[in-house]
Amino acid sequence: MKNVAIIGGTGYGAVELIRLLQLHEFMHIKKIISHSQYGEGIANTYPHLTEFIKEPMEELDIDRLKEEVDIIFFATPAGVAKDIIPDFQGSSVQCIDLSGDLRLTSAEQYKEWYGKDPAPQETLDKAVYGLPEVYKEQVKQAQIISNPGCFPTSALLGLIPAIEHQVIANQSIVIDGKTGVSGAGRKQSAMTHFSETNENVKPYKIGAHQHIPEIEKYLSDIAKDSITTTFTTHLIPMTRGLICTMYAPLEKNITSSEVIDLYESYYETHPFIRIRDEGTFPTTREVYGSNYCDIGLYVDQRTNQLVVESAIDNLVKGAAGQAIQNANLMNGWDEKHGLNTIPIYP
Amino acid sequence: MKNVAIIGGTGYGAVELIRLLQLHEFMHIKKIISHSQYGEGIANTYPHLTEFIKEPMEELDIDRLKEEVDIIFFATPAGVAKDIIPDFQGSSVQCIDLSGDLRLTSAEQYKEWYGKDPAPQETLDKAVYGLPEVYKEQVKQAQIISNPGCFPTSALLGLIPAIEHQVIANQSIVIDGKTGVSGAGRKQSAMTHFSETNENVKPYKIGAHQHIPEIEKYLSDIAKDSITTTFTTHLIPMTRGLICTMYAPLEKNITSSEVIDLYESYYETHPFIRIRDEGTFPTTREVYGSNYCDIGLYVDQRTNQLVVESAIDNLVKGAAGQAIQNANLMNGWDEKHGLNTIPIYP
Amino acid sequence: MKNVAIIGGTGYGAVELIRLLQLHEFMHIKKIISHSQYGEGIANTYPHLTEFIKEPMEELDIDRLKEEVDIIFFATPAGVAKDIIPDFQGSSVQCIDLSGDLRLTSAEQYKEWYGKDPAPQETLDKAVYGLPEVYKEQVKQAQIISNPGCFPTSALLGLIPAIEHQVIANQSIVIDGKTGVSGAGRKQSAMTHFSETNENVKPYKIGAHQHIPEIEKYLSDIAKDSITTTFTTHLIPMTRGLICTMYAPLEKNITSSEVIDLYESYYETHPFIRIRDEGTFPTTREVYGSNYCDIGLYVDQRTNQLVVESAIDNLVKGAAGQAIQNANLMNGWDEKHGLNTIPIYP
Amino acid sequence: MKNVAIIGGTGYGAVELIRLLQLHEFMHIKKIISHSQYGEGIANTYPHLTEFIKEPMEELDIDRLKEEVDIIFFATPAGVAKDIIPDFQGSSVQCIDLSGDLRLTSAEQYKEWYGKDPAPQETLDKAVYGLPEVYKEQVKQAQIISNPGCFPTSALLGLIPAIEHQVIANQSIVIDGKTGVSGAGRKQSAMTHFSETNENVKPYKIGAHQHIPEIEKYLSDIAKDSITTTFTTHLIPMTRGLICTMYAPLEKNITSSEVIDLYESYYETHPFIRIRDEGTFPTTREVYGSNYCDIGLYVDQRTNQLVVESAIDNLVKGAAGQAIQNANLMNGWDEKHGLNTIPIYP
Incomplete structure (x- = not known):
């Protein structure tokens, strides 16, 4: 103990x-x-x-x-x-x-x-960047963990397999982020005011979000190339939940089904990543309260783009859950210990 | 197992x-x-x-x-x-x-x-009525459990100590119920349609709710008297959560603090009931996803009424959680087994 | 002009x-x-x-x-x-x-x-209390108007006909108030924080709301008797909308249909009051953005109580709309001028 | 009349x-x-x-x-x-x-x-496509109007000035759509079920939305070139409101401020288009209940992309309001007649 x-x-x-x-x-x-x-x-x-x-x-x-x-x-x-x-x-x-x-x-x-x-x-x-699906061995050895941001967790998990396998180009990647209000914490502001936020979608920090350099740094590390991304964030009238919709030009002739296979194989030993079947996409509710990152993939043949939907609970996989997952690895415990719970639905 | x-x-x-x-x-x-x-x-x-x-x-x-x-x-x-x-x-x-x-x-x-x-x-x-805070011994012996309705769970737990101790009259009890939409289940209807329900409070089944005879039956059993109640229900734009606000004429000269003591003592051995301190009241969010019933009490000296706020998660203490609590008791397990989780907040 | x-x-x-x-x-x-x-x-x-x-x-x-x-x-x-x-x-x-x-x-x-x-x-x-459905003649002559509070507007319009016609007793009246968050204004607080308020029902200011003496004063004036009421308020996860559910012991043997007739006749010349047909009740959405007060009535024969549901938009009939209605009357214009709009639905 | x-x-x-x-x-x-x-x-x-x-x-x-x-x-x-x-x-x-x-x-x-x-x-x-900001003269002469879809209205108004002035490329345009639930109408389905939709973001009809060919047809007409777009749609837990976030590769060296000037000049005579100041972006709430389309623009110099946020009320500018605007033009009335109302906020 x-x-x-x-x-x-x-x-x-x-x-x-x-x-x-x-x-x-x-x-x-x-x-x-x-x-x-x-x-x-x-x-x-x-x-x-x-x-x-x-x-x-x-x-x-x-x-x-x-x-x-x-x-x-x-x-x-x-x-x-x-x-x-x-x-x-x-x-x-x-x-x-x-x-x-x-x-x-x-x-x-x-x-x-x-x-x-x-x-x-x-x-x-x-400090080791605590995204266990990518840096598990380093996490196991770490004394200091830098736990990833909520948007970077969703975006990196959704893009890295395609980057690493050179399915997509390193440039012209678009990340459209959508988050519940709890990401802004408990402090009071216009961003967190109910009457300003309810029945509303609010773009914010366009081009100025501190998660931009974080996403680009780790994507670039994986790609061994300098990657920039166009990243926007939108406040959604819900408490929890975060989904990044990502768009990237394909570098390969590939089908939706092949991309899905590639992601499934990439994350095979990672218990918190669930790849959706072809034609289906995750919703934020389906990971609510849990440490899952659910990913849906679609190849738009008409435009030669890969579309990725990557959903997490911003307070769990995007914060506290991932922190515990890291603690588990640092201490030699089962990665899933304490986190093996079913999302709360509905 | x-x-x-x-x-x-x-x-x-x-x-x-x-x-x-x-x-x-x-x-x-x-x-x-x-x-x-x-x-x-x-x-x-x-x-x-x-x-x-x-x-x-x-x-x-x-x-x-x-x-x-x-x-x-x-x-x-x-x-x-x-x-x-x-x-x-x-x-x-x-x-x-x-x-x-x-x-x-x-x-x-x-x-x-x-x-x-x-x-x-x-x-x-x-069949034994599976409200363990009242019928624990019978539940332990039962083979068939009738699991209480969501409104009756909240209402009975909020009223029974006052009824049993004759703090309130047996007549002129008012129960104003407020529930999230998940209580209506997954079937599709105007009651469960997002655009009809969002940004709305909708009174429904006024005077006709099937939980009326259930509430009255068990209150009457406790009181050994025929009790009728005025019971209304309101659909609230949220998924989970149920709170009954109850009003009853006082039969005794008593303070808020004394009523709180009485409830605390009544529920002393019942782990899922939490009585709030004087001047504070539960919110539905504070029991979200958990098997708790949180109760707040107030004596309105000006009008000689007891006011009770009793909050549950309609799908947990109002349904599945209480069912598991009953199964625990029927099988000699700790009543809290599998249910000892913290509400998900926010 | x-x-x-x-x-x-x-x-x-x-x-x-x-x-x-x-x-x-x-x-x-x-x-x-x-x-x-x-x-x-x-x-x-x-x-x-x-x-x-x-x-x-x-x-x-x-x-x-x-x-x-x-x-x-x-x-x-x-x-x-x-x-x-x-x-x-x-x-x-x-x-x-x-x-x-x-x-x-x-x-x-x-x-x-x-x-x-x-x-x-x-x-x-x-100052004249600007509830035109009751004090129209005084409003017409006034230079200073005190515009009613949001809860008092809903509660008084819902109770006054029954009080004036001695349908209900002057005591043991219960008012259960439910309001959207915009009633708390734009200042930032735990009451107005999205993550604290969304998916939640929150009782507040129980026994301490400043609308209590306002409601009691005007009810007492009408009744020519000292009336006290048990009044509670609940914060609902919506921006606009307010509904008071009211309960009062009947003084007369009367049916739902007769009470409805009485209210319709009481408000016959008042264009912003709409009385619902028997068996139907207003929702807050049905007055959204408008100056209406919609009222539903039910006589609970089993418990000898009158139940009233009275819905307004707290920012319109509960504030700005009523203020304009008063200005219309003070200046000899049609009471409905500028206010004759259909509620926004859904 | x-x-x-x-x-x-x-x-x-x-x-x-x-x-x-x-x-x-x-x-x-x-x-x-x-x-x-x-x-x-x-x-x-x-x-x-x-x-x-x-x-x-x-x-x-x-x-x-x-x-x-x-x-x-x-x-x-x-x-x-x-x-x-x-x-x-x-x-x-x-x-x-x-x-x-x-x-x-x-x-x-x-x-x-x-x-x-x-x-x-x-x-x-x-049939004339009733997007008056683009086809005003044709609308004035029409006997049959095909009123645009909600997503196309937002997307076309947000993209057309940049397409027409060749600010952006005709390919690799991404449109990320976010809509309230009322767009799905009143019929009952999993898409419109409160408990499935509340506290949730749900991608839907990815690659299969019937608004794709509509958007591409009119963009192509303007560009006199065959344009395809990657278009996704997301269901947001709100009743009304629609916003498209659009991303397109820049063809010109241009600043945010210059793009804003270009849009302001393009829409100078069009009363329902409001272009936001540099650094600010519209929210759906700010057009709620009104016929406005509010547009925010940002040039991401780091990635050479234009980002456009285009917000409408899906039931007004995306449906009934635009229909009335068309009727006004067809009958020689002021385009704004009956539509000159302030959005309802909050």
Whole structure:
């Protein structure tokens, strides 16, 4: 049994970690750290946690964490983990950062897209990008995990097999992202205001989303080529769920059925990827509350384009679930441990 | 390990049973029976079940069921279970009926409110009303369970402590029900049409809901008095969730805090009931996907009324979760087994 | 043509006034006053108003308003209008206050429920409660209108005929209110956060809503008796729409059909009240975007209770539409002018 | 004053026509024709129309229509108007078909995409495609209008200026469509079932949508070149609203600001097109209930792509509103007559 701390206790990432860890037999939540509400019970903010978490949240105390916990999940806003994780380097504590702080290994890029000072380069260099379907071996060896963003998880899982097998061109890739509102977290803004968001589709951060360099970096790594993508994001009137619709020019003469076979074979040993049968496409509801990424594929013969639909629950495979999947791998447990649940439908 | 069959495989009740049974270590889904789609895989209809259920659905075969399964869940529309369950009387198979067929022990009442011929009287007499917070000992001994309706579950749990302790009068009780659309099942109608239901509150079946006699029967049993209630139902633009707001004239001079204490003590040994602190009230989201019934209480001193808010997930505590809770008790397992999960929030 | 000013230019009340006044031939929006954003165009905040309002919002200047406008709508939060309206007393400017500042004629009650200092007594005394279906003659003569709250509009219109005709008792009246989120305005809070509100029913302000004394005051005035009501409010996952379900003990032996006749006759000359046929009930969608109040009635013979469902659009009949209806009456125009539109469905 | 008939009285297209025609001073609804419900009042099905339409719906009678009405709106499913409109050719009755029957002038294409026999070629040849921003002069002269589909309206208005000015290539155009559920009409199906659609994004008809040939035909006409597009459609959990996100390779070195200028100049005399300022994009809510098409533009310099967001209300500019706009032009009235209303927000 490993002891776990969650830093950033009052956000949705933490709440989802708590929900999922309740089903995990080898991890025990020892501490929940909150900068703004330490001393309080988390059930004051989230009454649905009554009966589950009774200890008050605590202030950050790095020395005590080193003594008392084995794994730390950072469910913090951008700009927090980068200043704390370096203190754990050299210790045996495993750090899994759900924020974007360690995803761009270029310090300049981080400054440009996040508008903050980056983590120390040696921390950036040690962090492993926790997309287990692609970097499983590195994850197993990692002490620091940079957990992927929600859009990059969906986009990379949907594109990488086609990139790696040179089914599609490296340029002119279009990614049309659609996300539920919980991706914006619990802070209040026009983006999260019910009356502004309900019965509405709202394009946002067009050409300016911080997930653009993340997607391009890992696609480029796979392709061993410099890939740029046209990426847009749309806010959808739902709480959870994220789907990227992707379009890319075909490099090969290939049918829908052949692409499906190729993806199935690529993900054969990866339990959280489900490839849909020809002519059918995933919906976000079909992965709701689960760690699945469901992928549908279509070759448009008329236009010579590959169309990919890649659906996840942004709070699970796009955040807390993937973090636990990474923790499982880092500790030699079954990758699916605690995550082998059926999506909640309807 | 007990083998389980689910009859009525393509409705939401069955799908929710499958989701919850996946977390249960002592029950194994052996068969899914579907009258309309036997021979097909359930994942054709519900792609989110891919990887979980691979065997095709089967036709009903009572003799084989007697041989091969220990427990049958009836997730069938009204009018089906009543004709099948009698065939299992005398066998060792445990039958749990999620429909309304066995809830009214008066054959005449069933005919009046359901418009169908009732079950045989000896089946009605053998069936135990599976509200474990009230009838736990009977449930433990039962072979046939009549699983309560969604509104009655919420209403009875919210009213019974006050009735039993004569805090409120037996007359002039008002129950204002509010439910998500999944309660109407998967069949298509104006009630379940998105464009008719979204951005809308729709009163329905005013004075004519088949849950009225069910609520009144069990309240009356508790009170040892004939209780009638004014009960209305409102369709809310959400998928899951049900809350009854109840109003009853006080019979005693009592404060909110005293009523809360009384409820807490009444439900002390019942793990799925959570009583809210004074001044706070449950929301349906706070029980989403879970077997909890969360209850908030308020004494309106100005009008001498008790106000109760009682929230459940209509598909869990209002259907499949409660059915599993009953199965746990019937088989001597921990009441919470497979149900000890945190609500999914947000 | 009368010139109009709207004070409180960036809230939903103002935006709805602008939408409705666009259809009005005798009122012209001369000025929009905003304390927080004067100098800016309103289309910066509300791009849907591009092409309609081009002049920048202005700072409050009472002298210029007296010179340049004939009618002022106060779409301001509680506590603003009460300090401004007295400056217009004695002038010819008509003031219509959409906030709660002038609704309680008792200064003590205002202090208690709103937590602020009240308006001067002489302003309170001059203000007419702008519920035209009940106070039409007074409205016609008024210079200052206190526009009713959204819940009181629905509740009073649903109860007054039965109170006035002594169909129901003056005590033990229950009002179960259900409202869309736009009633909470545009400010950001947990109440208006999409992820907290979507797929959720949330009871709020139980026993503490500032509409309680307003409802009771006007019911009591009609009854010439002191009436108290048990009033609860529930936040529904929709933007617009409000419905009160009301329950009251019958004082008379009466059928549903007779109550319906009585209401139809009571509201015969009131074009915005539509009484539903027996056995049918209004939904909020059926009044969406319109100034209607649709009412359904049911006599529960089993429990001797009258059940009333009264649906409005909270931003129209519950705010801006009713304000324009009042302005029409004050100026001798047809009550329906600018408001004779069909609800938007679906 | 012209007399109007609506055929297809019980669908959402008819209901929206009724709503909008209520604001029109020169058209009077003389008849509502319903094949399935003639003899009944439309308010039986749509209670919100009580007080507005009192005459019962009628059976189709072509001779009487020729005598009694001047304009007919066909709000019928595919396959109906094509068999009726030929009977009005040669008469003075103006026919406006909201279905897809006359949109594809190639009889073969209609057969292929709609699976039905096409209209007579001479009817196809006479019908004018009613997209007034492009074909205004032809519309003014037309007797038969083929009213554009909802997706084509959004896509064509968003792409045509760039095509016509050769800003973008004629190939590799991607159109990612997102629509509310009302586009699927009132008939009941899994697509329109609340529990299947709420909290969900559902890709549908990928590569098979009957709007594909319509979009390509009119783009090709403008380009005088054969254009194919990759077009996908996604069902969004909202009732109304449609937005197409479009991506096309740039043919010119151009900035966002220059593209915006070009669109503004292209649509200068077209009152229903609003081009957003640089860096801002329309949301569907901002056109809700109105005849506007709001367009946002962005040049992605990194990938050399033009991104267009084009938002409409699918029932107004995508159906009934555009039909009225066409009727205005055909009859020499102001194009905006009856349509000059502010979107309903929020």
